[in-house]
Amino acid sequence: xxxxxxxxxxxxxxxxxxxxxxxxxxxxxxxxxxxxxxxxxxxxxxxxxxxxxxxxxxxxxxxxxxxxxxxxxxxxxxxxxxxxxxxxxxxxxxxxxxxxxxxxxxxxxxxxxxxxxxxxxx
Numbered sequence: 001x002x003x004x005x006x007x008x009x010x011x012x013x014x015x016x017x018x019x020x021x022x023x024x025x026x027x028x029x030x031x032x033x034x035x036x037x038x039x040x041x042x043x044x045x046x047x048x049x050x051x052x053x054x055x056x057x058x059x060x061x062x063x064x065x066x067x068x069x070x071x072x073x074x075x076x077x078x079x080x081x082x083x084x085x086x087x088x089x090x091x092x093x094x095x096x097x098x099x100x101x102x103x104x105x106x107x108x109x110x111x112x113x114x115x116x117x118x119x120x121x122x
Contacts, residue, residue: 001026005122023122028115030089036121039085040092042099045115052099052114053077053084055106063106085119092116 002008008023015021024038028045043051051058056065057077065073076098079091086092093116099105100114108114 008122025120025122027118027120038083038119038121039081039087040089041085041117041119042092042096042114043117044113045117050106052096052106053080056099058084063104065102066104069102069104083119089116089118 002011005023005025012018012021012023041051041053043049043053050062055062056073076095079086081087086095096114096116
């Protein structure tokens, strides 16, 4: 991650095929909204940038859901948009609250480690 879109553009321009890459912005700031928002994910802000949506529905790898929870989980994820993100911060927070109740869920090393993250055009 880079601190500004201009820096990301400079790095992209150094790649062999810069047209193959897209710059996206990420923010956990509740008072700001990304220009051309794609939606909201839930996960770690730092480290490996773990996505709860990815781990339970797109490519379960570390903490896949228990099969007995598939129907309930599908209902909770029904509102995902075409970018596989929640439309609103409130929907993402509600999913995080639900996720934390599951025995199969990844655990936070510190309270509040999982956060709602907005993704948008860079």
